[in-house]
Amino acid sequence: MARLNILRYPDARLHKVAAPVTVFDEGLKRLVADMAETMYTAPGIGLAAIQVDVAKQVIVVDVSERRDSLVVLVNPEILEATGNSDIEEGCLSVPGIYELVERAERVKVRAYDRNGNAFTLEAQGLLAVCIQHEMDHLKGKVFVEHLSQLKQQRIRAKLAKQLRKSA
């Protein structure tokens, strides 16, 4: 297993649209293992492949406190979305920024696991929000793009300042 480098917003590669996985091979299993290690080490509760510069529809999520409930979603599709939730979100690609985003409270998702077996998952609360956040990444969308232009401008300025300080 390996820890992968996480792209930071604003990076044009975060806006690529991920392609569906067509081959469920050893390379996919290695990608999933490396993404899980990267997410747990960060630490984060989710990671989309596009964040490690792989434009494929692969997501790992674990919202459990014990960090022992990994969910792998390949080629996910939302079948149903109901209710409203606004949970404060963060993103490993946008460090230090936390903002409320409007999301569905419950989602029913169809996806494949790393072996190519289809399954459906009904999620609510933080898991549902995290899945929606990760599925946005697969479309090239970062959570801050749900915010007003003014807030996005402020976030870009704050990140640029962080970067200057660390340089």
Ligand code: GNR
């Ligand atoms: O670690 C993460 N925390 C989080 C908190 C609230 C809503 C979504 C998330 S996902 C984020 C990890 C990440 O950037 N995934 O893309």
Ligand code: NI
């Ligand atoms: Ni994210």
